Amino acid sequence: MEKLDGNLVSAHIKEQIKQEVIDWQEKGGKKPHLAAILVGNNPASEAYVGHKVKSCAELGFESTLLRFTPDITEEQLINEVKKLNDNDDVDGILVQLPLPDHISGDAVILAIDPSKDVDGFHPISQGKMMLGQPTFLPATPYGIMLMLDHYNIDVAGKHCVVIGRSNIVGTPMTILLSRNTKPGNATVTLTHSRTKNLAEITRTADVIVAAIGKPGFVTADMVKDGVIIIDVGINRISDATKKSGSRLVGDVDYEGCAPHSSFITPVPGGVGPMTICGLMKNTLLAAMQKAGEIVGN
Numbered sequence: 001m002e003k004l005d006g007n008l009v010s011a012h013i014k015e016q017i018k019q020e021v022i023d024w025q026e027k028g029g030k031k032p033h034l035a036a037i038l039v040g041n042n043p044a045s046e047a048y049v050g051h052k053v054k055s056c057a058e059l060g061f062e063s064t065l066l067r068f069t070p071d072i073t074e075e076q077l078i079n080e081v082k083k084l085n086d087n088d089d090v091d092g093i094l095v096q097l098p099l100p101d102h103i104s105g106d107a108v109i110l111a112i113d114p115s116k117d118v119d120g121f122h123p124i125s126q127g128k129m130m131l132g133q134p135t136f137l138p139a140t141p142y143g144i145m146l147m148l149d150h151y152n153i154d155v156a157g158k159h160c161v162v163i164g165r166s167n168i169v170g171t172p173m174t175i176l177l178s179r180n181t182k183p184g185n186a187t188v189t190l191t192h193s194r195t196k197n198l199a200e201i202t203r204t205a206d207v208i209v210a211a212i213g214k215p216g217f218v219t220a221d222m223v224k225d226g227v228i229i230i231d232v233g234i235n236r237i238s239d240a241t242k243k244s245g246s247r248l249v250g251d252v253d254y255e256g257c258a259p260h261s262s263f264i265t266p267v268p269g270g271v272g273p274m275t276i277c278g279l280m281k282n283t284l285l286a287a288m289q290k291a292g293e294i295v296g297n
Contacts, residue, residue: 001259001263001264002151002262002263002264003263003264004147004263004264004266004270005269005270006143006266006270006271006272006273006274007269007273009147009150009151009273009274009277010273010276010277012150013146013150013281014055014058014059017059017280017284018059018060021059021060021284022060024284024288025060029287029288030287032061032062032091032092032283032284033061033063033089033090033091033092033283034052034056034061034062034064034090034091034092034093034094034279034283035063035065035084035090035092035093036049036052036053036063036064036065036066036093036094036095036096037066037077037080037081037094037095037096038065038066038096039067039069039070039072039096039100040068040069040100042098044234045097048096049096051276052276052279055276055279055280056280056283059280061280061283061284066080066084068080070100072103073102073103074102074103074104074107074108077095077099077108078107078108078111081093081095081108081111081112082111084116085111085113085116090116091116091118091283091286091290092116092118092282092283092286092287093112093113093116093118094118094119094279095108095109095112095119097168109121109122110122115290116286117136118136118283119136119138119139120137120138120139120142120172120278120282121138121168122136125138126138126167129175129176130175136282136285137172138168138278139279139282140168140169140211140232140271140275140278141169141172141173141176142176142281143271143273143277144176144232144271144274145183146274146278146281147230147271147274148183149183153183153228153263154183155183155184155185155186155207156183156184156186157187158186158206158207159186159188159204159206160178160186160187160188160189160205160206160209161189161191161201161202161204161205161208161209162174162189162190162191162208162209162211163191163192163198163202163210163211163217163218163251164191164192164209164210164212164213164232164251165190165192166211169209170190170209173211174188174190177207177209193212199221199222202223203222203223203224204224205223205224205227206226207229207230208223208227208228208229208230209232210230210231210232210233210250211232211233211251212233213233214251215233215235215237215249215250215251216250216251216252216253217251217252218251218252218257219253219256220256220257220259220260223260224260226260226261227260227262228261228262228264229257229263229264229265230271231250231251231252231254231264231266231267231270232250232251232271233249233251233252233267234248234268235248235249235251236248236249248267249267250265250266250267250270252264252267254266254267
């Protein structure tokens with residue numbers, strides 16, 4: 001079993017991005033500028049945005065963090081997004097999800113200028129991805145593909161089972177794994193909470209991507225020996241042995257499944273750092289495209 005170390009891979013990719021930014025500025029390019037919107041004070045969202053802002057500083061990006069109270073209206077938030085759309089200095093916009101219940105996440109994402117959609121959530125970005133056209137890829141699936149590439153994990157011809165069908169991870173993951181690229185060319189089965197005989201399907205998988213949002217959902221009896229496991233889940237559970245009273249776990253029972261796997265991502269320290277890499281690469285891409293550079297992914 002080999003651990004897929006997201007911290008190690010992300011550090012390597014960040015060094016590459018940092019050098020790209022230096023080279024870009026030497027050619028007259030400006031610092032990429034990422035603007036993040038955070039509504040409320042959800043601890044997890046605070047942590048995620050904090051990591052993103054920190055990464056911007058490490059890589060030589062500019063960053064702007066706009067904080068709003070939970071009582072902001074949907075109309076007001078959309079107006080704030082539109083201000084960022086009109087700000088020529090801002091290259092990328094992300095709105096940290098989830099938003100309060102009275103605000104439609106879809107409506108807010110739709111308001112983002114697709115040329116600044118560095119989270120890859122806009123329907124135009126997702127449509128281009130479906131067609132295999134250059135676009136901003138959703139940050140988490142993009143990060144997973146970067147990790148597979150770093151470890152030279154060839155999924156061509158393999159059976160990949162994705163557990164979870166969200167537009168943020170599960171569905172785009174099926175597209176990226178199956179398209180004619182490297183890594184790619186896999187045969188993909190998309191499963192979810194209502195899939196019948198799920199364990200029978202996962203036991204046929206060469207690769208499992210777990211993104212269902214349920215702690216320890218994938219257990220040892222659901223996997224075959226030699227499987228590659230990508231655990232996207234980040235779940236906080238109670239743990240009296242920890243000073244904080246809780247700990248983070250994935251959607252996979254790591255202790256049970258790891259002995260059966262050839263490769264597996266830990267939680268934390270697996271997919272999470274790779275998501276930030278995907279976001280940073282998208283932001284650099286946005287800055288270069290604005291300047292007329294012909295680049296893609």
